[in-house]
Amino acid sequence: MRKVKDKPLIYLFMALLALFFLAPFTWLILSSVDPKADIRFRIPSSITLNHYAKVLTGRTFTWIVNSSIISLASATLATLLSVLASYSLTRYKFKGREALVDFFVILRLMPVMVVVLPIMIIFARIGILDTLFSVILLETALELPFSVMIGSSYFETIPTDFEEAAMIDGCNRFLAFLRVTLPLSLPGLVTIWLLAFVTAWGDFLVPLFLLRTPDKFPVSVGIYMVFGEHGTVNYGLLSALSIIYSIPVLVVFLLMRKYLTKGIAGLAIR
């Protein structure tokens, strides 16, 4: 291949990219350790970890607990339900199976805004509006289509031979599933659970519509509420909270980066 002398240009382009993508993070990190943090950009004259310590007390800690409850519960529910559904989709043949898969794609791509407004009214009628329970239910329902899609693609990679062998040895179908298929699909289950967890953990729209009491807010709605309290905002605390809040998501996504890349690649090459 003919060599083109474009390296300096490419490095200039990369410097601009680095600036564009990294610069917005700077203030978040600096203000979280700045005792006199402000909405303005400034280099801290001294460094403190007080904001981080304060995050783990008072209402910010309550929000972290709420986010944890919502995410743990909905991820677990979504995993349980999707394991059953994906096992069924990959091991049984029935009418409408194809249509069902399309149906999951539609649900997965449907804007949450379409669902959240009527469900607010429905939940108000049955008296569960403004409860963590209502948020858990809706988050679970919204995670399910994706969870089932991951689960199905995972079960498809596990040969049915093992189950058959176990059944010949006297296991019934349930035991064969429990002792053979389930342990083999453990990495798939962990994937489903983790992705469902971070989906609920980062969500803002559902709790914004379904919760009214600040004590029940997850971190996302809490940050929004405090950010809106003009004049009195403790930006140092809010930035430290934002960073602590982002850590679980970052850990999960950086761990699963390869997996996600493969999943997206599946969309490109068919």
Place this chain on the structure above:
Amino acid sequence: MKLRSSYLGIILLLPALAVMLAFVVFPTIWGVVMSMTNASLVGIGAAHPRFIGLNNYISLLRDSRFYHSLSVTVIFTVFSALIGQVALGLALALLMRRKDIKGKSVIATAVFISWVIPEVVAGYMWGSYASREGLLNLIIKALRLDRLGIEPTNWLFYKPLETITIANVWRGTAFSMILFSAALESIPNFLYEASSLDGASSWDRFRYITLPLLAPAILTDLILITIWTFSVFTMPFIMTGGGPGTRSELWTIYIYRQALLPPYEIGYAAAAATLMFLFTLVLIVAYITVLKRGWG
């Protein structure tokens, strides 16, 4: 054990299906019903909503604010997704293929992290970044961008739509980058080698090999990010709340404000949401069709 027809299969499906039907499908249909009533959060419409037929839709079609939110959404989608994310994603994917360039992984990781951190956090940090005394203005001064006509300003107040559009490019480019990287991987190398022997320039190679073979991936990407960008709510909402006034009021923010701010017209907001549902449904069906038929 071969695939077989069984009631057990359906029973195993039922719990998941029931949850999705109850909390996603039923509410969507309920929303269509609500859109034909004068339901509201307070007052008479709250206790006893009345059926008013298509009146909400007729009012919507006469509501200049609704049209305004549509045009804001179209501008936001065309510039941030169709132009920004596709172009930048493609440039990044091509960059990642260059073996003689160092420091690529730093860029890729930064792009990836921008995409995965919680949306509220992204909106919060952009709220400072684009403010009058934020880092963005310091960069503009340092790089002397005023010579290009870019002056420091309170971006969220004076250029709200431009700012949320650029912020959304920052937020969403990772998806296109990853998708295009995968598609580029699948182009066999011998095509490039053969064209080099024939004396093709690097632009020729891009124009006559890369671009045509990338077309299916670009189409997939376009449909998906259009669906997603049309329903973006959180990050712009945190940054500008749709304001000042209605200047950055996306479709989703319009629906939120109609429903949850006075005069709390839920039925009216449901009509706007139903139109959004129908529009998205068309795109999703297009997506499924394209996936199944292949690329023709």
